[in-house]
Amino acid sequence: MTNALTRLLETRDWLLADGATGTNLFNMGLMSGDAPELWNVDEPEKIKALYRIAVDAGSDLFLTNSFGGNASRLKLHNAEKRVRELNRIAAELGREVADASGRTVVVAGSVGPTGEIMQPVGSLSHESAVEMFHEQAEGLKEGGADVLWLETISAPEEFRAAAEGFALAGMPWCGTMSFDTAGRTMMGVTSADLVKLVEDLPNPPIGFGANCGVGASDLLRTVLGFSAQGTERPIISKGNAGIPKYEDGHIHYDGTPPLMAEYAVMARDAGATIIGGCCGTKGEHLVAMKEALETREKSDRPSLEKITEALGGFSSAQDGTEEGGDAPKRRRRRRG
Amino acid sequence: MSDEEEIILSELNDEELVDQMFDDLYDGLKEEIEEGVNILLERGWSPYRILTEALVGGMTIVGHDFRDGILFVPEVLLAANAMKGGMAILKPLLVETGAPRVGKMVIGTVKGDIHDIGKNLVGMMMEGAGFEVVDLGINNAVESYLDALESEQPDILGMSALLTTTMPYMKVVIDTLVEKGLRDDYIVLVGGAPLNEEFGKAIGADAYCRDAAVAVETAKEFMGRKHNALSA
Numbered sequence: 149m150t151n152a153l154t155r156l157l158e159t160r161d162w163l164l165a166d167g168a169t170g171t172n173l174f175n176m177g178l179m180s181g182d183a184p185e186l187w188n189v190d191e192p193e194k195i196k197a198l199y200r201i202a203v204d205a206g207s208d209l210f211l212t213n214s215f216g217g218n219a220s221r222l223k224l225h226n227a228e229k230r231v232r233e234l235n236r237i238a239a240e241l242g243r244e245v246a247d248a249s250g251r252t253v254v255v256a257g258s259v260g261p262t263g264e265i266m267q268p269v270g271s272l273s274h275e276s277a278v279e280m281f282h283e284q285a286e287g288l289k290e291g292g293a294d295v296l297w298l299e300t301i302s303a304p305e306e307f308r309a310a311a312e313g314f315a316l317a318g319m320p321w322c323g324t325m326s327f328d329t330a331g332r333t334m335m336g337v338t339s340a341d342l343v344k345l346v347e348d349l350p351n352p353p354i355g356f357g358a359n360c361g362v363g364a365s366d367l368l369r370t371v372l373g374f375s376a377q378g379t380e381r382p383i384i385s386k387g388n389a390g391i392p393k394y395e396d397g398h399i400h401y402d403g404t405p406p407l408m409a410e411y412a413v414m415a416r417d418a419g420a421t422i423i424g425g426c427c428g429t430k431g432e433h434l435v436a437m438k439e440a441l442e443t444r445e446k447s448d449r450p451s452l453e454k455i456t457e458a459l460g461g462f463s464s465a466q467d468g469t470e471e472g473g474d475a476p477k478r479r480r481r482r483r484g
Numbered sequence: 485m486s487d488e489e490e491i492i493l494s495e496l497n498d499e500e501l502v503d504q505m506f507d508d509l510y511d512g513l514k515e516e517i518e519e520g521v522n523i524l525l526e527r528g529w530s531p532y533r534i535l536t537e538a539l540v541g542g543m544t545i546v547g548h549d550f551r552d553g554i555l556f557v558p559e560v561l562l563a564a565n566a567m568k569g570g571m572a573i574l575k576p577l578l579v580e581t582g583a584p585r586v587g588k589m590v591i592g593t594v595k596g597d598i599h600d601i602g603k604n605l606v607g608m609m610m611e612g613a614g615f616e617v618v619d620l621g622i623n624n625a626v627e628s629y630l631d632a633l634e635s636e637q638p639d640i641l642g643m644s645a646l647l648t649t650t651m652p653y654m655k656v657v658i659d660t661l662v663e664k665g666l667r668d669d670y671i672v673l674v675g676g677a678p679l680n681e682e683f684g685k686a687i688g689a690d691a692y693c694r695d696a697a698v699a700v701e702t703a704k705e706f707m708g709r710k711h712n713a714l715s716a
Contacts, residue, residue: 174649182596216598224598224623263599269561302557328677329556334601336556392648394683399648427648427678464553 151320152294153254153354156208157382161446162416164438165386165424166202166210169258171401172430173198173213183225185217188237195238199245205434207424209254210246211297214238214288218280220262220272231280232287239291256297256322257288259310266305274309281313289317298323299359299386302333304345315351322422324359324384327370331467338468339373346381357384360426362463363391364403364411368418368455369462373469375419375449385420387411389428401428405436410458412437414450493519498527502538509542510549512562514569521570531574532583535614539570543612550609551697557605560696564608571611585616587707590632591642592620594653599646602676602696606642609696610703615640626660633670639710640703643689645676655687662688671706675699 156163173184176194187195195213202210217235219228227234235257242255262280264272285296296319298310307323314321325333325342332338337345339358346356358370367387374383390403403411408425415423423441425433456462493516496504501520508516517539524534546563549555555563589610593603600622607617618636620628633641645651654674661667667688674684675693684692690706693699 170647170649178649179596221598263601265557265561265601269558330553332553332556334557336558391680392651392678392683394652394686399652399678466553468553 151354152252153209153256153322154320156252156254157354157421160208161421162441163208163422164206164412164434164441165256165384165422166207167205167425167429167431167434168389168427169198169211169213169215171399171428172201174399175430183216183222183227184213185215185222185234185238186225186227188213188234188241192237192241195241196245199242201431202434203245203249203253205431206438207253207434209256209422209424210242211256211258211299212238212242212288212291212293213258214284215258215260215299217287218259218262218284220264220280221260231283232290235284235287236291239288239293243292254294255292256295257285257291257293257319259284259288259296259298260300261302261306266303266309274305277306277309278312278316281310282316283313285314285317285319289319293319295319295354296321298353300324300326302326302328302337303335304337304341307345308349311349311351311353321351321353322355322357322384323353324357324386326360327358327366327467328361330464331366331369331462331469336468339370340377340469343374343377343379347379352381355382355384355422357386357420357422359384359386360388363388363460364407365455365459365462366464366467368411368414368450368459369452369467371415371418371420372449372452373467376469382421383419384422384424385415385418386424386426387415388426389430389433392428403428403433405433407459408433409436409440413440413444414455414458416441417447417450419449494523498524498529502541505538506542506545509539509563509566510546512559512566514566517566517570518573521573525573525577530583531577531581535571535574535578535583539567539574540612540614543567543609546612547609547697547700551695557601560605561608564605564612567612568608586614587640587703588616588618588636588638589640589642589703590618590620590629590636590638591644592624592629592632593622593644593646594650594657595623595625596653597645597647597650598622599644599676602646603642603644605696606644606675606693606699609700613700613704615703626657629657630660630664630666633666638670639707640671640673642673642675642699644674646678648678651676651679651683652687654689658688671703671710673699673702673706
């Protein structure tokens with residue numbers, strides 16, 4: 149079994165992924181409150197225009213407009229019965245744009261979190277989660293996605309459930325978590341934890357990594373954490389274009405194209421192979437990132453100091469991977 | 485190491501028991517917390533004293549370690565669940581004894597946004613701090629907030645958003661409150677991953693809260709100011 153992503157990775161040292169979905173759709177007139185996935189049917193031209201932003205900027209892969217396309221999320225728009233349809237069309241539109249590009253562009257079927265907390269802490273069972281991810285995977289597969297792309301996950305249980313759902317659909321996949329809480333995911337997963345989690349899966353992803361989170365600096369520290377584990381698996385780095393700012397009723401991100409270019413080069417130096425942006429990353433950012441990756445030589449792993457100098461400080465002093473383990477320490481526990 | 489020994493809660497004196505309850509909350513041990521609450525009630529503690537000294541005291545430690553990146557969401561949810569066990573026993577007794585109210589909050593995720601993990605966490609931590617919380621759930625239009633403010637008469641309105649595409653809706657709600665002359669009747673707190681302090685100010689909220697622990701601290705601070713203003 150081979151797929152377009154694996155084939156590209158065999159011939160290239162780095163791949164440029166895409167940028168933001170929400171930010172770009174918002175700029176196209178998506179109203180706060182609408183489900184972006186409904187646009188696959190209602191505004192297909194705009195979705196194709198979104199995909200073309202990445203393709204025209206030179207991206208090697210882009211994610212489909214299906215991030216919130218699972219039953220749990222679509223239910224909030226009374227569209228839980230349309231999972232299969234909305235995902236299939238998200239991928240079909242992607243296929244159309246990718247195939248018209250005249251080069252190999254990977255259509256990656258985006259799969260976001262269910263938005264629910266899994267058992268035992270929360271109420272979502274493993275079986276229900278697997279079922280939801282499987283249903284979405286089948287839709288994306290049917291529409292012609294090359295690979296599935298799990299993103300913005302914080303719980304290890306959910307990451308595993310998605311992997312299982314993807315296996316049921318027989319699809320190759322990539323998976324990233326969002327490290328936004330003191331260098332860990334909201335659920336406390338460190339970069340080192342994710343490396344282990346990925347390798348322990350019966351159907352490990354083609355590539356794994358980090359997306360979204362806080363700023364570019366934090367994301368690079370997480371990438372350094374992945375590569376420090378000595379993983380052979382391609383690492384994915386999709387960071388936000390800076391920090392969101394609010395002006396005149398609109399949100400814009402403060403990361404400039406030159407800053408994102410610097411981030412892209414440093415992500416490669418830190419060990420990432422698949423490099424892109426997340427929230428706030430527009431076409432002009434991707435163009436600058438591609439140019440930097442093409443024209444600048446790969447160099448040594450950046451130190452934390454160098455990252456701070458180039459891209460700004462970290463949101464927390466530590467990220468849970470420091471020598472000596474879990475510092476700062478938890479308090480005493482009740483029993484042994 | 486005496487860790488192996490089974491701790492018998494009823495054999496501890498009051499001070500030791502409260503300390504042990506702090507640890508048990510920290511470890512999310514619901515049954516132990518319920519047992520501790522019942523023992524203190526039997527020993528003649530007032531429900532309000534148990535709430536503030538044992539439960540809120542313990543949850544404050546959990547909140548601090550969450551804020552400092554030592555505990556993460558799963559541990560906090562377990563602690564909040566243990567706290568809830570204790571609260572279920574105390575709640576009717578608190579009403580009966582006419583205990584003072586810490587404060588009341590109406591909280592909900594804004595229209596178009598279906599994320600509720602952060603909001604739920606804030607709700608639980610606020611309850612953990614002794615606040616009464618009315619949860620409006622997700623996807624709340626301005627009317628839904630207004631109705632709840634009128635029917636619940638809370639001190640605090642909390643709004644949450646996880647998406648940059650939905651966070652501007654908070655301003656719609658605040659602008660409507662201003663229009664109707666209601667803005668100053670409530671403390672408005674906002675939170676969510678893509679927000680920051682600057683955004684909170686720009687839309688006219690009283691404060692942006694970075695996480696659930698900060699939300700609790702901020703709520704307490706504003707309630708303190710409100711009480712001072714009333715007594716002045």
